[in-house]
Amino acid sequence: MTHVDQAAILLMSLGERDAAEVLKHMGPKEVQRIGAAMSGLSNVQQADVQSVMQHFLEDARTLTGLGLGADNYIRNMLVTALGEDKASSLADRILMGGNTTGLDTLKWMDARSIADVIRNEHPQIQAIVVAYLDADQSAEVLTFFTEKVRIDIMMRVASLDTVQPSALQELNDILEKQFSGKGGSQTKAMGGYKVAAEIMNHLDGGIETELMDAIKEVDEDMGNQIQDLMFVFENLKDVDDRGIQMLLREVSSEVLIVALKGADGELQDKIFKNMSKRAAELLRDDLEVKGPVRISEVEAAQKEILTTARRMADAGEIALGGSGEQMV
Template identity: 35%
Template sequence: MDEDLAPDETAAIAPAIPGISGELSAAILMMLLEDGDATTILQHLAPDEVKALGKGMFEASSANETDVERALESFVASNRDLSALAVGAPVRIREMMHKALGNVRAGNILSEIEPQSSAPSLDILRWMDVASISELVASEHPQVAAVILSVLTPEVSALAISSLDEATQTDLLFRSANLRSISAEAIEDLEAILMNYTSGKAHAPDVALGGRNEVARIVKNLPRPAAEKLLRSLRKKDRLLADAIEEEMFVFDDLAALDAKALGTILRNVDADQIALAIKGASDVLGEKMLGTLSARAAQTIKDDIADMGQVKRTDVEAAQKAVIAVARQMAASGEIVMGGKSDDYV
């Protein structure tokens, strides 16, 4: 390399690391750590960071060897200029001060020189769901509510006050804007309020369980005779519910699992305009498979219709796809085609 090149020019011609997002890189690195080390890192992150990193870790579970290599290269490159003095600095400084001066004198000095942040005991606010925070803000004294808003991220604070009337919002923002510091006594009062609230009133977010979609998946995985028998029994208890579950069992994308003969049989019983709309919103693979079951002339006509459509309403596409599935369900019920559910236990 030419030694006369300026530093900026040298950096410019350095080989670039193949692209990998920062989120995926961080998630891969977390997965490579020992569980204890990863847990320690998570304990120091904000709730939104934990959510983002956790989501990335699920995605990173399918990362290949190249992704791992890129993540490690990215980590080394981004930390090449990181000073060793910065690693764990706050903890080291506090420990040195306490050992040298004693707890009381060190505490007095650190209170003056240490960068300020919200009290650790108030971090519980960052983990509360927005509905509980909004209820707390609405029920407490405005000055207490203003402090709460100041501890939260701006995004969460905005959601928390969104349901309040304009006068209350204005008052809280005015008070928050005029906050400068909070006394230890005020912090203690707020801690007591939070302890009381979280032990009695606050609630964890509801967990989505069950529902028609989950039941449809269960029934769909049963042997076909058992599935049909269950649906008949459900229909006696609640016809609309049984119909909804059956509709969830067979969705438009399931048509991709049919053989060309069965799929062609279905499409011959569907209007051409509905087929065109349905294919308009289908995946490329399913769309091509559907067209492949038609005659060359019919397929070309539908392709032309789709090209002339331009943008269409999603509701129109969904209605057309439901019409195709309705025909498929009718034909499956009559035994003309076989779709969904496990095959019968016959050999």
């Protein structure tokens, strides 16, 4: 079982009230992943439940505090993951008494709904929303706009530095939500080349290439600066050996074989070097006997590995660095 599966079993075992108390301290992505795992549970063996409980108790004994501090809440995601009947009561318990800002509320919505909310708004408002959301969510939102609108939004995201309180208040008015706490008069740091690069990293290969080419046509310097900050599959050669070894433990051999079909010799050698001699020999043999693979399959495998690498980097397990070029 994965850690997410174990968390799902634990929460389902706790019961609705206690599960709600735990979930309300998690962020949107965590709740989405666990909620999806909960909805997929079926025929769980008693031995699995006992194993999860035992591991939880062992881990709990080593902790001096839970470190809880987040105060985000769930609605649309849990309904989507568990269904209306299962989720309604649980969502009500989590949301009861909570205050969620307009922008934070968007993080609980699916990408299509977010796109619909901002579709007819000023491009600068659209850019603020896209810059505020997590990069993978922003990338999905952009897929629901035309190429022309995507270019405009991304260039505005890259050009953002700080946002005036009046702009944030305007966005709140649009969402019919008020920010919690005092508005204050300080500007908020938002957007920039790095945010644009992170969003570009999460776009599908074809959309990413078209968008980057279009941005460079309008502002070549901006496009180059965004590209320099992007992390693509070939940049894995810049990850240290320990990081590669940890990443390989999280990637299946089938996905790795397909991904390496589109990698250059230097990166392949980097991967081989960080495997046992026997494992490296087997991987070389598999690559040699593997027939032609569609570019779309290679890109999908590489994207899966990059998603894992970014997740591990966000968790502080590995360090990513370097810049890359578009692969062919």
